[in-house]
Amino acid sequence: MEGVDHLAHERNKSEFDVDAMKIVWAGSPHAFDVSDRISKLVASDPGFRKDNRSTLSRKELFKNTLRKAAYAWKTIVDLRLSEEEAAKLRFYVDEPAFTDLHWGMFIPAIKGQGTEEQQQKWLPLAYKMQIIGCYAQTELGHGSNVQGLETTATFDSQTDEFIIHSPTLTSSKWWPGGLGKVATHAIAYARLIVGGREHGVHGFIVQLRSLEDHSPLLGITVGDIGMKFGNGAYNTMDNGVLQFDHVLDVYSIAFASIAVMLWVSQVTCEGKYKQSDVPRQLVYGTMVYVRQTIVADASCALSRAVCIATRYSAVRRQFGSQNGGPETQVIDYKTQQSRLFPLLASAYAFRFIGEWLKWLYADVTQRLQANDFSTLPEAHACTAGLKSLTTTATADGIEECRKLCGGHGYLCSSGLPELFAVYVPACTYEGDNTVLLLQVARFLMKTVSQLGSRLSSKKPVGTIAYMTRVEHLMQCRCGVQRGFAELSADLVEAAVAHCQLIVVSKFIEKLQQEIPGKGVKQQLEVLCNIYALFLLHKHQGDFLSTGCITPKHAALANDELRSLYSQVRPNAIALVDAFNYTDHYLGSILGCYDGNVYPKLYEAAWKDPLNESVVPDGYHLYIRPLLKQEIRTARL
Numbered sequence: 001m002e003g004v005d006h007l008a009h010e011r012n013k014s015e016f017d018v019d020a021m022k023i024v025w026a027g028s029p030h031a032f033d034v035s036d037r038i039s040k041l042v043a044s045d046p047g048f049r050k051d052n053r054s055t056l057s058r059k060e061l062f063k064n065t066l067r068k069a070a071y072a073w074k075t076i077v078d079l080r081l082s083e084e085e086a087a088k089l090r091f092y093v094d095e096p097a098f099t100d101l102h103w104g105m106f107i108p109a110i111k112g113q114g115t116e117e118q119q120q121k122w123l124p125l126a127y128k129m130q131i132i133g134c135y136a137q138t139e140l141g142h143g144s145n146v147q148g149l150e151t152t153a154t155f156d157s158q159t160d161e162f163i164i165h166s167p168t169l170t171s172s173k174w175w176p177g178g179l180g181k182v183a184t185h186a187i188a189y190a191r192l193i194v195g196g197r198e199h200g201v202h203g204f205i206v207q208l209r210s211l212e213d214h215s216p217l218l219g220i221t222v223g224d225i226g227m228k229f230g231n232g233a234y235n236t237m238d239n240g241v242l243q244f245d246h247v248l249d250v251y252s253i254a255f256a257s258i259a260v261m262l263w264v265s266q267v268t269c270e271g272k273y274k275q276s277d278v279p280r281q282l283v284y285g286t287m288v289y290v291r292q293t294i295v296a297d298a299s300c301a302l303s304r305a306v307c308i309a310t311r312y313s314a315v316r317r318q319f320g321s322q323n324g325g326p327e328t329q330v331i332d333y334k335t336q337q338s339r340l341f342p343l344l345a346s347a348y349a350f351r352f353i354g355e356w357l358k359w360l361y362a363d364v365t366q367r368l369q370a371n372d373f374s375t376l377p378e379a380h381a382c383t384a385g386l387k388s389l390t391t392t393a394t395a396d397g398i399e400e401c402r403k404l405c406g407g408h409g410y411l412c413s414s415g416l417p418e419l420f421a422v423y424v425p426a427c428t429y430e431g432d433n434t435v436l437l438l439q440v441a442r443f444l445m446k447t448v449s450q451l452g453s454r455l456s457s458k459k460p461v462g463t464i465a466y467m468t469r470v471e472h473l474m475q476c477r478c479g480v481q482r483g484f485a486e487l488s489a490d491l492v493e494a495a496v497a498h499c500q501l502i503v504v505s506k507f508i509e510k511l512q513q514e515i516p517g518k519g520v521k522q523q524l525e526v527l528c529n530i531y532a533l534f535l536l537h538k539h540q541g542d543f544l545s546t547g548c549i550t551p552k553h554a555a556l557a558n559d560e561l562r563s564l565y566s567q568v569r570p571n572a573i574a575l576v577d578a579f580n581y582t583d584h585y586l587g588s589i590l591g592c593y594d595g596n597v598y599p600k601l602y603e604a605a606w607k608d609p610l611n612e613s614v615v616p617d618g619y620h621l622y623i624r625p626l627l628k629q630e631i632r633t634a635r636l
């Protein structure tokens with residue numbers, strides 16, 4: 001029945017202050033207030049409806065996305081929302097769109113790598129959305145290998161201009177979000193050539209389309225690359241293809257530095273290339289920034305899936321009826337708990353590692369401004385490795401949550417198929433996860449060779465086993481005289497172990513902070529222990545081979561896990577309520593707050609366009625003749 005909370009009995013079991021946990025999850029009382037207010041604003045506005053996406057054609061879907069993006073911008077302007085509130089509004093609108101790249105990459109790239117002059121010219125236009133930008137780095141032939149990019153930017157000292165060109169088919173820009181149909185400008189990455197000499201890959205701000213009629217400028221061929229994985233899903237995004245045919249970057253030398261997107265190098269008025277004495281990898285700065293935001297995004301996506309699966313696991317009953325009594329809630333089965341609760345713990349673990357990574361990024365950015373590059377390698381390794389670890393675990397976790405919901409998890413109305421389809425490219429974009437782990441492995445090799453065996457002694461006591469595991473994995477690999485390439489598969493395993501060590505140690509450090517609210521810290525300690533012991537159980541071969549745990553320890557750890565699951569069980573619904581997601585944002589009948597699942601599932605089915613007619617289109621043309629055919633063959 002509507003209005004009845006079918007999960008009230010579960011909520012009454014909670015042993016901690018849920019409102020206090022909501023603040024912990026949000027990060028602060030202020031952050032909670034903004035999130036709570038904006039999520040409800042979006043949920044209550046029919047202009048942000050999203051339950052019909054799977055029934056729209058690609059063109060209808062895309063036009064609806066443009067409508068929503070414009071409506072969101074109007075809402076932001078009319079309500080005079082702050083930058084923080086506007087970002088939250090775009091988050092809760094929950095639709096991949098060109099705005100993700102405009103706000104999430106184009107503007108950060110200018111802020112992070114543009115000169116003062118460039119920032120003064122481009123940021124006011126971008127903030128007012130008087131230009132719409134995208135980040136055009138990947139090409140048809142190269143994505144991972146940035147140094148392999150083929151697009152050229154040749155400085156013509158006669159005309160004081162840069163000529164941007166796609167010399168080959170494989171140099172076509174391919175994948176940039178927002179590029180296909182909307183962006184008016186791009187930060188395009190190209191090989192800078194000055195005076196016949198090549199100076200490596202640099203970013204250039206290039207106008208793509210007329211600000212008058214949106215037509216592509218002279219020399220620009222641009223379009224969408226076509227349908228992607230899953231219906232609806234990421235097809236609201238116009239990932240594009242772009243070719244330059246000797247495009248003059250219209251900014252004369254007076255603005256040459258406007259075009260060359262870098263505070264780390266310049267082309268002077270005399271047409272001389274000036275490389276400042278900073279690491280060339282600062283060209284990659286935007287990718288580092290986005291990777292740390294992707295870690296925070298992972299905790300959001302995984303927590304959405306876990307919220308759906310946990311609430312439905314409490315609603316769903318199957319088997320176990322005694323004397324005609326109610327069947328057993330599937331959340332009470334130990335197998336369901338052993339699959340679901342480690343994911344619940346991971347959602348919280350990724351939330352806190354995302355908070356730490358945000359601090360690390362801010363710290364390294366501050367140091368860079370003082371020309372202190374000492375922590376840049378660690379920041380690169382951490383953002384690359386944690387992006388890889390958290391997105392792989394989240395993509396796998398969303399799929400596991402679908403399976404935890406049985407057949408109904410496969411319905412679009414569960415919200416899980418679309419969440420999976422939209423999320424999984426996170427394992428690829430912003431750096432293929434294996435390629436990024438190889439960067440971590442390279443960092444570990446260098447660290448081991450510099451520090452000797454001990455990677456770091458600055459870890460909480462509870463992580464000794466994890467640290468010993470990483471050292472053991474590295475020693476086993478570094479000890480043998482074989483090349484990096486030969487050992488790369490093994491070194492990637494050590495890189496994963498290193499990233500898991502970081503997540504566990506930062507969760508433990510979080511618990512050393514003052515955490516207000518009855519029972520809140522105790523619940524987080526249970527989740528931290530579940531995360532650490534689940535991984536120890538999953539990788540016990542590694543831990544046993546280090547000798548720092550024995551088979552008896554491994555068995556005890558497994559016993560402790562079961563006990564921890566029992567401690568979580570009465571608090572499970574409250575722990576997912578703490579995410580404070582509206583039913584609109586969850587977009588899931590299985591995960592609806594009141595748990596009134598079956599009537600809503602049944603009602604939703606009849607809204608499917610296929611049920612607009614009792615007799616389906618095609619019956620008279622195809623099925624009736626089939627049913628009425630003379631039996632010409634002997635009866636089978």
Ligand SMILES: CCCCC/C=C/C(=O)SCCNC(=O)CCNC(=O)[C@H](O)C(C)(C)COP(=O)(O)OP(=O)(O)OC[C@H]1O[C@@H](n2cnc3c(N)ncnc32)[C@H](O)[C@@H]1OP(=O)(O)O
Binds near residue numbers: 137145147287290
């Ligand atoms: C809101 C989300 C929307 C998502 C939209 C998606 C957008 C995108 O996908 S944008 C495109 C993303 N593309 C990538 O992520 C490409 C991945 N590839 C790379 O980052 C690089 O090609 C590489 C790091 C894999 C290799 O770069 P390369 O220049 O060949 O460098 P080396 O491996 O030779 O390393 C040299 C040296 O530089 C250090 N280093 C590498 N990257 C960085 C970095 N980002 N920051 C700082 N330092 C970096 C590396 O550690 C080496 O150091 P040493 O070992 O000390 O020499």
Ligand SMILES: Cc1cc2nc3c(=O)[nH]c(=O)nc-3n(C[C@H](O)[C@H](O)[C@H](O)COP(=O)(O)OP(=O)(O)OC[C@H]3O[C@@H](n4cnc5c(N)ncnc54)[C@H](O)[C@@H]3O)c2cc1C
Binds near residue numbers: 138142145176239425
């Ligand atoms: C949805 C989506 C949105 C995107 N948005 C943008 C965008 O806005 N802007 C942009 O510029 N790009 C964007 N991209 C492109 C994205 O950044 C690249 O696809 C990504 O960096 C992976 O590169 P790749 O496609 O070349 O993969 P590849 O490197 O070709 O990967 C193929 C396989 O090769 C393996 N491999 C590659 N190199 C090595 C190596 N050295 N050692 C071992 N294995 C290796 C990989 O692990 C992988 O298994 C987007 C991609 C997607 C899917």
